[in-house]
Amino acid sequence: MDPSALNQRDLDRWILQSRPVKAEIDAYSCVAQMHEYEPLGNGTDVSCNTLFLANRECSFRCIMCDLWKQTLNRNTPEGAIPIQINSALEMLPEADWIKLYNAGSFFDSRSVPVTDYNSIGELTASYRKIVVESHPYYIAESCKHFSELISGRLEVAIGLESAIPEILNKLNKRFTVEDFRKAAERLHNWDIDMRVFIMIQPPFESPEQSLNNLLFSLKAAFDAGARICSMIPTRLGNGAMEMLHGLGYVSPPNLKLIEEALKSALELKRGLVIVDTWDLESTGSCVCSPLRIENIIRMNRSQQPLPLTQCTEC
Ligand code: SF4
Numbered sequence: 001m002d003p004s005a006l007n008q009r010d011l012d013r014w015i016l017q018s019r020p021v022k023a024e025i026d027a028y029s030c031v032a033q034m035h036e037y038e039p040l041g042n043g044t045d046v047s048c049n050t051l052f053l054a055n056r057e058c059s060f061r062c063i064m065c066d067l068w069k070q071t072l073n074r075n076t077p078e079g080a081i082p083i084q085i086n087s088a089l090e091m092l093p094e095a096d097w098i099k100l101y102n103a104g105s106f107f108d109s110r111s112v113p114v115t116d117y118n119s120i121g122e123l124t125a126s127y128r129k130i131v132v133e134s135h136p137y138y139i140a141e142s143c144k145h146f147s148e149l150i151s152g153r154l155e156v157a158i159g160l161e162s163a164i165p166e167i168l169n170k171l172n173k174r175f176t177v178e179d180f181r182k183a184a185e186r187l188h189n190w191d192i193d194m195r196v197f198i199m200i201q202p203p204f205e206s207p208e209q210s211l212n213n214l215l216f217s218l219k220a221a222f223d224a225g226a227r228i229c230s231m232i233p234t235r236l237g238n239g240a241m242e243m244l245h246g247l248g249y250v251s252p253p254n255l256k257l258i259e260e261a262l263k264s265a266l267e268l269k270r271g272l273v274i275v276d277t278w279d280l281e282s283t284g285s286c287v288c289s290p291l292r293i294e295n296i297i298r299m300n301r302s303q304q305p306l307p308l309t310q311c312t313e314c
């Protein structure tokens, strides 16, 4: 059985039914917050405070998504997001940029009420850049409005995942490559930066295709105006992905492929590319794993393609 062959309603239902139990979260506390650094590509880093906001669950049902695990089942109460930001920032040092990630679309007013935009603008006034995430569907008037009321520059992150039309469609993202391009054009016209998430070896992609497909997707993202692409190694963990794995439709990439993917991506010389290093340790169990992770981190920072780790075991 190929779940992606199901009609829209049945596919959404199958994805929901495959889920493990969802956690209960507090609408007035961030799910997590951290202080991190991101390369600027000129040999320097920029400091970022990254907040994972608690808010209403995204209304889309992407097949690989596990972000719903820490979201609310109801609309985010008005005033809750500013309270979360205020408390999280009290725990973090100063930084140049702030990322307000909300496990969905920042411009979905059920997740982030428009009435909170002014307070969010005031709380983030000292940051030079504010990064939020959004599905292309929500990149509309409220996005432009938000960019005009904040002091820093806005950057919107879009989860394109893959620019291969059949794969994008099977991921149940509910947008096409053309929709992505149009959203990118709107951002460009409003002088808003764009970052793009691309998956390394997404479901329905064979290991033989994955490197070529990845480079194709990166080029499509840069052609559309991406300032930076962040590559996300495919992971299991949302129920549907375990089912797909069992059916042979997904094989998460190993560290060898992730390292090679980053090197090849940097060799394109199209723009900034980083690998999301979250949970990278769980990706490899070979003796070379620590060296590969170190090399990935070094390439992330330097933005230079480095020789690949040599290993006789894998
Ligand atoms: S749009 Fe993003 S948050 Fe929403 S289901 Fe898809 S991957 Fe998850």
Ligand SMILES: [Zn+2]
Pocket (backbone or CB within 6 Å): 286, 287, 288, 289, 311, 312, 313, 314
């Ligand atoms: Zn090895």
